[in-house]
Amino acid sequence: MKKPTIKDVAKLAGVSFKTVSRVVNKEASVSDEVRTKVLECIEKLNYQPNHTARVMRKAPFSLAFVYDNPNSHYVIEMQNGIISECRERGFELVIHPTDSRSEDVGKELAAMIGSNQIGGVILTPPLSENRELVTFLLNRDAKVVRILSGAEAPDTLAPVIHVDDVGAARKMTDYLLDLGHKKIAFLGYHASHESSLGRLEGFRTALESRGLPVDKNLIIDGEFTFDSGMAMTREALKGKPTAIFACNDEIAAGAVFQSRLSGFNVPEDVSIVGFENSPFSVQTWPHLTTVNQPNFDIAACAAAMVIKMMQEKDVHSVESKGFSLNLVVRDSAIKPA
Amino acid sequence: MKKPTIKDVAKLAGVSFKTVSRVVNKEASVSDEVRTKVLECIEKLNYQPNHTARVMRKAPFSLAFVYDNPNSHYVIEMQNGIISECRERGFELVIHPTDSRSEDVGKELAAMIGSNQIGGVILTPPLSENRELVTFLLNRDAKVVRILSGAEAPDTLAPVIHVDDVGAARKMTDYLLDLGHKKIAFLGYHASHESSLGRLEGFRTALESRGLPVDKNLIIDGEFTFDSGMAMTREALKGKPTAIFACNDEIAAGAVFQSRLSGFNVPEDVSIVGFENSPFSVQTWPHLTTVNQPNFDIAACAAAMVIKMMQEKDVHSVESKGFSLNLVVRDSAIKPA
DNA sequence: AATAGATTTGACAACGTTGACAACGGAAGG
DNA sequence: CCTTCCGTTGTCAACGTTGTCAAATCTATT
Numbered sequence: 001m002k003k004p005t006i007k008d009v010a011k012l013a014g015v016s017f018k019t020v021s022r023v024v025n026k027e028a029s030v031s032d033e034v035r036t037k038v039l040e041c042i043e044k045l046n047y048q049p050n051h052t053a054r055v056m057r058k059a060p061f062s063l064a065f066v067y068d069n070p071n072s073h074y075v076i077e078m079q080n081g082i083i084s085e086c087r088e089r090g091f092e093l094v095i096h097p098t099d100s101r102s103e104d105v106g107k108e109l110a111a112m113i114g115s116n117q118i119g120g121v122i123l124t125p126p127l128s129e130n131r132e133l134v135t136f137l138l139n140r141d142a143k144v145v146r147i148l149s150g151a152e153a154p155d156t157l158a159p160v161i162h163v164d165d166v167g168a169a170r171k172m173t174d175y176l177l178d179l180g181h182k183k184i185a186f187l188g189y190h191a192s193h194e195s196s197l198g199r200l201e202g203f204r205t206a207l208e209s210r211g212l213p214v215d216k217n218l219i220i221d222g223e224f225t226f227d228s229g230m231a232m233t234r235e236a237l238k239g240k241p242t243a244i245f246a247c248n249d250e251i252a253a254g255a256v257f258q259s260r261l262s263g264f265n266v267p268e269d270v271s272i273v274g275f276e277n278s279p280f281s282v283q284t285w286p287h288l289t290t291v292n293q294p295n296f297d298i299a300a301c302a303a304a305m306v307i308k309m310m311q312e313k314d315v316h317s318v319e320s321k322g323f324s325l326n327l328v329v330r331d332s333a334i335k336p337a
Numbered sequence: 338m339k340k341p342t343i344k345d346v347a348k349l350a351g352v353s354f355k356t357v358s359r360v361v362n363k364e365a366s367v368s369d370e371v372r373t374k375v376l377e378c379i380e381k382l383n384y385q386p387n388h389t390a391r392v393m394r395k396a397p398f399s400l401a402f403v404y405d406n407p408n409s410h411y412v413i414e415m416q417n418g419i420i421s422e423c424r425e426r427g428f429e430l431v432i433h434p435t436d437s438r439s440e441d442v443g444k445e446l447a448a449m450i451g452s453n454q455i456g457g458v459i460l461t462p463p464l465s466e467n468r469e470l471v472t473f474l475l476n477r478d479a480k481v482v483r484i485l486s487g488a489e490a491p492d493t494l495a496p497v498i499h500v501d502d503v504g505a506a507r508k509m510t511d512y513l514l515d516l517g518h519k520k521i522a523f524l525g526y527h528a529s530h531e532s533s534l535g536r537l538e539g540f541r542t543a544l545e546s547r548g549l550p551v552d553k554n555l556i557i558d559g560e561f562t563f564d565s566g567m568a569m570t571r572e573a574l575k576g577k578p579t580a581i582f583a584c585n586d587e588i589a590a591g592a593v594f595q596s597r598l599s600g601f602n603v604p605e606d607v608s609i610v611g612f613e614n615s616p617f618s619v620q621t622w623p624h625l626t627t628v629n630q631p632n633f634d635i636a637a638c639a640a641a642m643v644i645k646m647m648q649e650k651d652v653h654s655v656e657s658k659g660f661s662l663n664l665v666v667r668d669s670a671i672k673p674a
Numbered sequence: 675a676a677t678a679g680a681t682t683t684g685a686c687a688a689c690g691t692t693g694a695c696a697a698c699g700g701a702a703g704g
Numbered sequence: 705c706c707t708t709c710c711g712t713t714g715t716c717a718a719c720g721t722t723g724t725c726a727a728a729t730c731t732a733t734t
Contacts, residue, residue, distance in 0.1 A: 003451060016685080031683090052393045056689055057722045343691070358690095366713085395692065
């Protein structure tokens with residue numbers, strides 16, 4: 001009735017339980033004869049090594065995924081990426097949503113690491129931008145990998161996965177420029193919102209490198225929501241742009257709607273592009289041209305890095321890595337009339 | 338440098354490690370004097386009980402959340418509910434996305450239970466509708482709680498959380514009827530899609546109980562997507578309905594768009610309502626009147642049930658529970674002209 | 675045939691915790 | 705003063721696994 005243990009297998013196979021352990025761990029020094037016999041018995045009893053006991057005896061076999069705004073679709077994509085990696089390597093994932101504004105994120109995490117035998121942590125923005133937090137974790141010798149936006153790793157504290165959304169914003173702007181747009185509005189600038197800053201930078205660079213002016217009146221402040229997108233669009237439309245670059249798909253969806261409300265057809269009168277390739281981007285008509293972020297892969301990569309750091313003692317064997325983003329061309333942007 | 342153990346605390350406090358264990362587990366028979374001293378030492382050393390060792394010695398302290406279509410927003414809401422409950426009780430959550438079409442879900446799960454000391458499982462549709470799977474898990478004496486839609490628990494195999502979307506669909510239909518609508522189209526009927534069936538049933542019941550006819554031409558087949566919503570709306574509009582009941586918010590968003598494209602203002606010419614209260618419902622204009630499913634609470638409740646079953650030997654102490662759903666009245670439905 | 679060396683196996687402790695049970699000390703009852 | 709009992713504390717085994725090291729067996733070399 002009870003779950004079979006390594007000793008049950010050993011008794012059945014007529015060997016010591018240590019030998020079974022060796023077979024389970026694929027150690028070399030077991031004769032083929034014994035090995036096959038043990039494997040048979042494992043099969044027969046349907047034996048599963050006890051993860052818990054293993055963890056206790058060996059190094060930690062778990063890592064934590066720490067994220068902030070838990071309702072974003074990208075969280076779940078990342079989570080899936082991490083899980084798939086964990087499964088492959090026999091690791092366990094502990095999920096940890098937090099409120100980044102709270103003061104105790106550090107303490108909370110430290111407690112987790114302390115009590116759960118967690119060996120590694122994957123941090124996403126805005127937690128990953130918190131240098132203090134990172135050093136804090138490092139001091140408690142957790143292995144840390146951060147996912148950040150930016151073209152370069154910001155420091156050498158610990159490996160980083162940097163996602164080049166500046167470059168992507170530039171690509172997108174270039175795309176609009178190549179279509180022939182000259183007056184492009186930028187929606188969603190927000191001083192405290194890290195990613196809006198990067199995207200604006202990419203936007204700027206693209207214009208400037210062609211010697212085009214950046215019209216301040218076409219750079220609109222606002223939040224990353226549908227309603228704010230509508231409001232910003234009313235503002236932007238006063239400047240008569242032929243295209244709108246929205247900081248994310250939600251804003252873009254609001255922009256599409258408001259444009260039409262204001263009598264502009266999309267994409268005939270205004271082209272509109274988004275960012276993120278979220279589900280919203282096909283929830284609108286026309287479907288949005290946007291930028292895709294391969295969240296699953298990014299996260300899987302992060303997981304692989306953390307696991308590697310946990311397994312090899314030498315932390316410096318793991319290097320930071322960059323991801324670039326691709327345009328997803330759909331129907332919301334065309335040549336200007 | 339190393340993490341302090343119960344023994345380190347004991348040495349510092351000058352008591353046996355068993356006494357510390359007692360303090361940590363809040364057992365009664367410790368004198369106040371000793372208790373405070375031990376607590377001080379725990380504080381001083383920043384001692385954290387080792388979860389792994391605890392699990393090994395005692396009953397399993399983990400439960401699994403098994404779900405299928407992992408990109409839905411409701412998964413993450415539920416996950417958060419479960420986590421919050423787990424944290425409160427010192428339990429650990431293991432996430433398990435699966436492909437319900439694969440044959441080995443059972444095996445996979447059995448392996449998890451076997452190797453990870455998992456004591457309980459929370460199942461969501463369509464996995465939770467799979468009776469065979471449930472008995473399979475029950476036989477391996479896991480505690481199982483299923484989340485299902487329906488007004489009643491379908492059986493007594495194991496406790497169920499049943500979410501009454503039939504009733505909610507009826508409420509919503511009644512709401513439209515009360516506003517004065519007589520011709521209501523139903524979008525998103527799909528024979529193999531369990532929840533569309535329930536929603537249609539609620540819709541029907543509402544009409545029939547007022548002696549109104551159910552017009553077959555206004556019940557439209559289709560999938561739960563924006564594009565399908567547009568297509569279904571083109572079909573439905575031929576019948577000149579004054580209101581549209583969409584099976585979910587994505588369909589409703591498509592319906593809103595297509596209606597306008599076809600020259601009908603929303604909500605002035607057609608009222609449109611959704612279901613699910615997903616992020617999409619405020620991603621459209623006007624914001625959708627819809628049905629809210631308290632996923633966080635449902636999941637937290639499920640977690641509480643599983644944990645209770647794991648802790649008390651008597652499985653039958655835990656009873657199935659029903660949740661009813663509430664309308665979220667926003668701006669997409671008004672009185673007919 | 676004897677010895678060294680390599681390969682294979684086993685005995686045992688250890689990981690950090692809890693459960694079972696024994697031991698201690700003091701209070702109450704005779 | 706001795707017993708009984710209760711509240712408090714301690715000792716030890718156990719959970720299922722892996723690491724260490726020694727024992728046993730086999731192989732190759734002289």
